[in-house]
Amino acid sequence: MSAARVLLIGLGGLGCPAALALVRAGIGELVLCDDDVVDEGNLHRQILYGQADVGADKLDAARAALAHTAARTGTRLTLVRERFLPDNARALARSVDVVIEGADNFATKFLVADAGRLEQRPVVHGAGIRWVGTAWAVSGAGHPCYRCLFEDVPVGAQPNCDSAGVMGPVVGVVGACMAELALRVVSGRPCWGELWSFDGKVDVLRRVAVSARLDCPLCGRSPSIDDTDESRYQGGSCAA
Amino acid sequence: MAVTVRIPTPLRSLTKGEETVTAEGGTVRAVIDNLEGAHPGLRERLLDEKGIRRFVNLYLGDEDVRFLDGLDTQLKSGDELSIIPAIAGG
Numbered sequence: 001m002s003a004a005r006v007l008l009i010g011l012g013g014l015g016c017p018a019a020l021a022l023v024r025a026g027i028g029e030l031v032l033c034d035d036d037v038v039d040e041g042n043l044h045r046q047i048l049y050g051q052a053d054v055g056a057d058k059l060d061a062a063r064a065a066l067a068h069t070a071a072r073t074g075t076r077l078t079l080v081r082e083r084f085l086p087d088n089a090r091a092l093a094r095s096v097d098v099v100i101e102g103a104d105n106f107a108t109k110f111l112v113a114d115a116g117r118l119e120q121r122p123v124v125h126g127a128g129i130r131w132v133g134t135a136w137a138v139s140g141a142g143h144p145c146y147r148c149l150f151e152d153v154p155v156g157a158q159p160n161c162d163s164a165g166v167m168g169p170v171v172g173v174v175g176a177c178m179a180e181l182a183l184r185v186v187s188g189r190p191c192w193g194e195l196w197s198f199d200g201k202v203d204v205l206r207r208v209a210v211s212a213r214l215d216c217p218l219c220g221r222s223p224s225i226d227d228t229d230e231s232r233y234q235g236g237s238c239a240a
Numbered sequence: 241m242a243v244t245v246r247i248p249t250p251l252r253s254l255t256k257g258e259e260t261v262t263a264e265g266g267t268v269r270a271v272i273d274n275l276e277g278a279h280p281g282l283r284e285r286l287l288d289e290k291g292i293r294r295f296v297n298l299y300l301g302d303e304d305v306r307f308l309d310g311l312d313t314q315l316k317s318g319d320e321l322s323i324i325p326a327i328a329g330g
Contacts, residue, residue, distance in 0.1 A: 014330035102330045106295075109328060129329040132249040150326040151294035164250070164329065171330050197324065199249065202259060208299055208324065211307050 002074060004186035005029040007096040009084045009112060011036070011058040013045035013166055014102030014126045014133075017175030018182070020048065023066050025183055026073035030066075031096060033080040034058045045168035057081070084108055086230040089115035098185050100124045100178055102171075106153045107233035113138070113146035114228050117218050122185050126178040129164050131200040133174030136210065137181040139192045142219025144212040149195070153233060170200040177205075241317035243271055248323050254279045263321075268298060269311040271321060286323065287311075295326035 006027050008015055011034040022030055038046070038053045038061055046058075053061040059079045070077050084092065084103070093099050093115040101112040101123065109125060116123035120140035127134050138145050177196050184190050193210045217224045225232070242262050247255050255261050261279070265271035276283040286296055291311060298305045299322040305313045315321070 010330065012330045104329045106326065106328050127327040127329060129327045130249045132327065133330070134324075134327060149297060154295040154326060166329055174330070195324070199259070201249070206322075208302055208322070211304050213306075 001028070001183070001186050002026055003028045004098065005031065005096040006182055006186070007031045007033060007080075007092055007099045008102075009033045009099065009108065010102040010104065011046070011048070011062050012042070012102055012104060013168065013171035014128060014175040014178060015100075016046045016048040016062070017172050018100055018102065018126070018179045019062060019066060020069075021176055021179035022182065023070050023073060023075045023077075025179070027075050027183075027186070029076040029078060029096075030070075031078045031080060031092075032059055032062060033082070033084055033092065034062075035081060035083050045166055045171050047168075047172065084111065086111060086228040086233065089228050090119055093119040093121045096121065098122050098124065098182050100126070100182050102126045102128075102175065102178065109146065110153050111228060111233050114218060114225055114232070116140060117142050117145055118226070118228070122190070124178050124181045124185070126174050128166050128171040128174050131167055131170055132198065133170050133200075134195055134197045135174050135177040135181060136193070136195045137185060137191055139190065142212065142216065144193045144210045145216060145219045147218040147225075148213045148216045148220075149210050155234075167200055170198065173198050173200070173205075241266060241315065243315050243317070243319045243321055245271065245275065246320065246322040248325055250325060250327065251282065251285055251323065254282050254285070266315060267311065268300070268305050268313045268315065268321065271315060272311070285325075297324040298322070299324060 038049045048062045048065040123138045195208045197206045263271045263274045265274045
């Protein structure tokens with residue numbers, strides 16, 4: 001574990017608890033990728049930040065919050081001050097052992113899925129909205145992958161993330177699940193293709209085995225996705 | 241026959257907040273039709289002209305109905321159908 005490099009995309013409600021758990025676990029290197037700044041509306045769920053961080057880069061605030069523990073556990077923190085985009089996605093994925101994404105939009109989720117598969121890197125996906133969240137780990141070979149389950153970027157009008165809201169405890173639980181899934185990968189005990197779904201209104205964690213699709217364009221029998229061209233990632237921003 | 245349908249949080253505005261609802265039908269398609277009668281708008285969130293929407297998954301127990309018989313998957317009384325939509329956010 002102390003030799004593992006993990007890329008964490010998105011330092012929001014999911015990324016904050018996941019980062020905290022990974023640093024405390026003593027992961028070798030945690031690469032943090034985000035270009036956003038802390039907003040007051042983030043504070044109820046993004047547990048690495050406080051009131052004094054409002055307006056600061058999330059990367060800087062997160063590093064300050066994690067530095068003391070990272071020094072104790074030996075985790076190296078690396079900051080990537082840019083968005084995860086089609087032109088840097090594959091290189092970033094290639095540079096690590098595991099990718100974790102807690103992105104708040106579908107374009108990034110599908111991009112991470114594609115980059116992970118094309119670079120043969122495992123991906124842990126996480127999502128949360130209102131009272132529900134999901135987490136699951138995908139092998140670098142897929143079978144199944146994110147596109148086996150959700151096929152393509154949703155199009156058309158979708159409820160907006162901002163208006164839908166996110167409950168802080170829900171993303172706390174899901175972020176911890178994401179860290180656990182990543183730790184299982186790096187420790188050689190992965191849990192591929194099992195979708196964990198947490199419902200905060202009834203406090204139930206359900207697990208469903210995701211099936212691989214033979215006609216999946218990313219990991220199926222005759223895959224058609226062989227690059228991360230930006231045209232693949234058009235569509236709505238938040239399905240609910 | 242009656243089956244239980246688990247409604248995900250994003251769709252509960254259509255079921256008056258209910259987490260699970262009961263619906264009648266011998267196939268997935270019939271259950272969705274029945275749901276639409278009781279909860280108008282639900283069918284459109286699950287289906288498009290090609291069938292099950294691509295960012296929605298329907299599970300019968302632990303099985304994705306796409307890998308059974310899709311909308312024609314047979315159901316029996318007491319079965320549990322779960323709706324799992326793609327979500328983003330955090």
